[in-house]
Amino acid sequence: MAFSDFSEQQQAAQLLQRSLARGRLAHAYLFTGSDLAELEKMATALVKTINCVAPPQLSPEGVATDSCDRCASCLRIDRYEHPDIHFVRPESKSRVITIEQVRDLMQTIYLKPSEGRMKAAVIVAADRLNPQAANAFLKTLEEPPSNSFLVLLSTDPQRVLETIVSRCLRLNFESDPLARLNRIHGGWLREFAALAASPQKGLFGRYRLLDLIISRLAGIKSDTEASLTERSPLQRYDDADPRLRQRWEDELAAAIEAEYRRERSDLVLSLQWWLRDVWLRTLACGAEVLAFPDLEVQTGSVAGRLAPADSLQNLETIEHAQRLLGTNVQEALALEVSFLKLRL
Ligand SMILES: [Zn+2]
Structure with missing residues (x-):
């Protein structure tokens, strides 16, 4: 750049x-x-x-x-x-x-x-x-x-x-955190909001939303692996001492894990902000308070189907998912438990 x-x-x-x-x-x-x-x-x-x-x-x-x-x-x-x-x-x-x-x-x-x-x-x-x-x-x-x-x-x-x-x-260089989330995950969030706003409801609909986040996470994981592996000295020094190579391998694995967790947390955070938008919409708040004003239409159609209490419940569900993911609970389990509870 x-x-x-x-x-x-x-x-x-x-x-x-x-x-x-x-x-x-x-x-x-x-x-x-x-x-x-x-x-x-x-x-x-x-x-x-x-x-x-x-x-x-x-x-x-x-x-x-x-x-x-x-x-x-x-x-x-x-x-x-x-x-x-x-x-x-x-x-x-x-x-x-x-x-x-x-x-x-x-x-x-x-x-x-x-x-x-x-x-x-x-x-x-x-x-x-x-x-x-x-x-x-x-x-x-x-x-x-x-x-x-x-x-x-x-x-x-x-x-x-x-x-x-x-x-x-x-x-x-403090940038606006929302602008950053929008830049990184805005495209994905638009897809998610559109699917959530579509008429497809019930358990099947919730599984489709779950699939959407799982495939996004798989993409993040492979991008993270590729970019950190490229930077690792492992790529440059084929003939290094085996013990040194082992250390580099361990470091690389640790770095990938840390970076992936950070990115995953950002992705879930963008979803938290959007569900907050839905909740604000159920309270009839104006577009000027929305975190993602360009998703106003999708946000509005989801909010139109929900009572404020259900919408608040969604927000709590996703916040709970974020906390679970911060612990050592298995990722797939944490996501499934949370996503199947969402009322959209
Ligand atoms: Zn140049």
Whole structure:
């Protein structure tokens, strides 16, 4: 993604672009927000712009202010293969960034850029730097090598050491959580609402709704597996020591599980918001209070069949499903029990 592709974060993207144009890039940034993947995309857009060989946008002084997203440099950054751009993320089973990882990073960041104009390191989840790693990192933040800069990302900045925060320029990318759910799950939710609004009722109808969420979850699972597997060092180092490979395999499995749970929780959350819309409609609230105003028609036709009490019951049912999924209850069971109770 290039800066111009961010539809929800235009202001923050433009702020970075202006800093680039004026040659006033900070040595260290702390990007904060609620969506780590989104923060990583923004950091990637920044490091691509600096090293892009065919920038589509230049300042009057000839400085790149966006990336082409297609040249060899941009593509290598996307594949985590650019020798001057380093991504550090929690890797060990305990989900922390260790001092060894920070030391490895130091070794490479103090070398001159080998291809690009600048070296950069992106610390994904800076709140996961363990104390020793954070302290080792502090020295680099105090005296960053020339031609280099650092981007720290965190969804939990309260847990980043104050000494680190104070050395970074902080940019907040808090996006509207509903806009985010809409972007990720809006299409699916439209399908769900249309099916719920259709005349097909009863147990068969509820099974069809259950099928719809199960197939969506299967899609999320395979996408998550594919994207995390692609990033894993397993793909790049075929001849690694078997013990190391075993560690990578364990880490990959843990990362897939964590990411999948997060995405599943978001999907159910979008459903919670929609069922809340249905409930508000049964109370004759106006469209301006709806979370998904573009689903007004479907929402209205479901609400037209329900009493407010039934609608409130649905909301409680789906909230209960969300809680169950947060425990170790089997997913299929938790979904089936909940979905067959929905009155739509
Ligand atoms: Zn490029």
